[in-house]
Amino acid sequence: MKKLEVLYSEADLDKRIREIAVEINEYIGEDEAIIVANLKGAIPFYADLFRCLTGKVKMDFIETQSYIDNKSSGHVKIARDLSEDVKGKKIVIVEDILDTGLTFEHILKHLKHFHGAKEVKICVLLNKEANRKVVMKADWVGFDIPDHYVLGYGLDDNQYYRNLPYIGYWTE
Ligand code: IMP
Numbered sequence: 001m002k003k004l005e006v007l008y009s010e011a012d013l014d015k016r017i018r019e020i021a022v023e024i025n026e027y028i029g030e031d032e033a034i035i036v037a038n039l040k041g042a043i044p045f046y047a048d049l050f051r052c053l054t055g056k057v058k059m060d061f062i063e064t065q066s067y068i069d070n071k072s073s074g075h076v077k078i079a080r081d082l083s084e085d086v087k088g089k090k091i092v093i094v095e096d097i098l099d100t101g102l103t104f105e106h107i108l109k110h111l112k113h114f115h116g117a118k119e120v121k122i123c124v125l126l127n128k129e130a131n132r133k134v135v136m137k138a139d140w141v142g143f144d145i146p147d148h149y150v151l152g153y154g155l156d157d158n159q160y161y162r163n164l165p166y167i168g169y170w171t172e
Contacts, residue, residue, distance in 0.1 A: 021052030041096035101136030
């Protein structure tokens with residue numbers, strides 16, 4: 001029978017998110033920054049991280065779609081766009097996981113070409129290097145993980161399990 005193994009507990013996540021927030025606060029300094037969540041999976045991470053930010057920060061959201069039945073379709077589309085004017089501002093995109101890198105490749109192109117964004121930083125909770133299809137590096141990474149399909153804390157398995165307060169993976 002398959003069993004859900006905990007990879008990162010609530011306490012692990014809380015500790016690491018506070019550490020990342022210190023670094024992002026240093027980066028933002030006195031400037032204004034737009035902190036963008038990539039819906040939907042980033043939401044729990046984003047909410048916890050955002051509460052640890054201390055500077056002049058605004059919220060915004062973008063939604064991308066690329067996964068069909070837990071497999072990357074290789075084609076990324078913007079399903080919901082930003083609402084803030086991001087031109088000339090510091091932007092931090094917050095994402096649950098960096099996997100193939102195709103989502104970020106698309107988001108970065110879109111923000112630069114369509115929104116005139118100059119400085120875009122990437123903050124991911126999880127980095128799964130094994131499946132990378134393009135050169136893509138995050139500026140802040142919570143945890144580097146092996147090639148497991150993970151779920152919980154925003155990450156889904158066919159849209160379920162996003163509500164788990166920890167990150168886990170299935171074992172046989
Ligand atoms: P990328 O475009 O392949 O880098 O994938 C980014 C998106 O793929 C994430 O926002 C997730 O929605 C999804 N994803 C990739 N790996 C996993 C996983 O292990 N669990 C759940 N979702 C995943």
